[in-house]
Amino acid sequence: MLSRRGWVVLVSALLAALLMGRLGLWQLDRAAQKLALQAAIDAEAARPALANAELSGGDQLHRRVLLRGHWVAERTVWLDNRPMDGRTGFFVVTPLRLAGRDEAVLVQRGWAPRNQLDRAQLPALTTPTGEVEIMGRLAASPSRLYELGEGGTGAIRQNLDVASFAAESGLRLLPLTVVQTASAVSDDGLTRHWPAPELGLHKHYGYAFQWFALCALILVLYVWFQLIRPRLRRQQP
Template sequence: MLRTALKPRWLGLFALLLVIIAACTQLGLWQLHVAQDKGLRDALQKAHEARPALIDTVVRPHQAFPNPQSNRAVTAIGRYAASDQFLVGPRRLGGRTGYWVVTPLDVTETGARLAVVRGFVTDTTTPIEPPAGAVSVDGSLAPGEAPGTAPAGVLPWPKPARGSIDFSLLVNDWPGELYNAFVFAQGEKTAAGAGIPAPAGLDRVPPPEVTGGLKWRNAAYALQWWVFGGFAAFMWFRMVREDAQRDPATEGDPERE
């Protein structure tokens, strides 16, 4: 069979086969990227368009983070625990380096603590106190972060600064129950419904992009291209094999038997 495959016509078809396989591979990868991009866009749009839901209808204290709800618009009602506020960083926002201001919110309905990223600051010398009394926080839900190295030389706010929002550490530092999620605050209101403006020097942190999602129809197109490339290779092999079986010159060839 090897002797047959080396015939000029089969070598020519083999070169064409390589071109077809390369084209099918690239077209499949292109469709896969399209599937991922469309899935991401749909996930972002769905998360942004969803009506805000009370935090306890999305995730409960100590419950594992619901991945499909990442970036979900939520509302939490409670009181800030100013004595446990801390900074997380360094982080980047709008080309600037600074820190997230994280303040625990004791949620009224459950009594559990919810980490709230109230905003971003570049000045770490002057603590920004959270509003006193009952507040309603509107924001976007996010999962906890991997452990990070605490920054050096940053003043406590009033707790020492951290490298990340790591719930494996917070569960030992905060009393009572806590949520395995935090919220990027986009707005705050008093119990009476009056809006609370962000303090000077504190910028709200927009929620990060959702990193999951897949458009299955385009993923199926990618699979079709790869199957077509594999089928072309199979047909070339089959035609060469049949030609070898018909060719009297291959009689006695051990590869034919």
């Protein structure tokens, strides 16, 4: 028969083990949701590329596009502290005025290295002046970095919000961006080794393993200290 202290220890151990197990199951459920999201992203990416006339809004995220238009080169923005291939530099973002429409879309054209000796110097960039054709995929605004105070309005910035930039530039911007994957210019000075969308599946599986391990540890410790160890002591002469 368990003493009062024994019941307290048993109930506490069971509640703690149940909590750890529930948290592990929650992480597995989050991973399943991310897998479903990845399947939806892959399905969107496999659909035919959208042309100028078919662009509408945010519900088309991850679709491939084949667009024609003119670069608004004077509105190019260099997003600072952006990594690619293990190096830190700029994401180059330029509005593309869409042919046949009075709207434009922000294009994440690629990555360029930063001059570490003169951080105000921008890399050479080739921007055609005539009509261009670009291939890419639709994405949300570039990821935001931590920034002290309000963002500036110069060529070099930390972050870029589509709505704010539309008001600043006077352009009618669609509420999404294009991540450019190919250029008609053979050497425009930009790198486009864009990483695949990272949904954090391994993180969820890792957390689930940790919670289940803690659950098992609690049960093992209870069995050892409350059952096995006292029995061994009683058997000693």
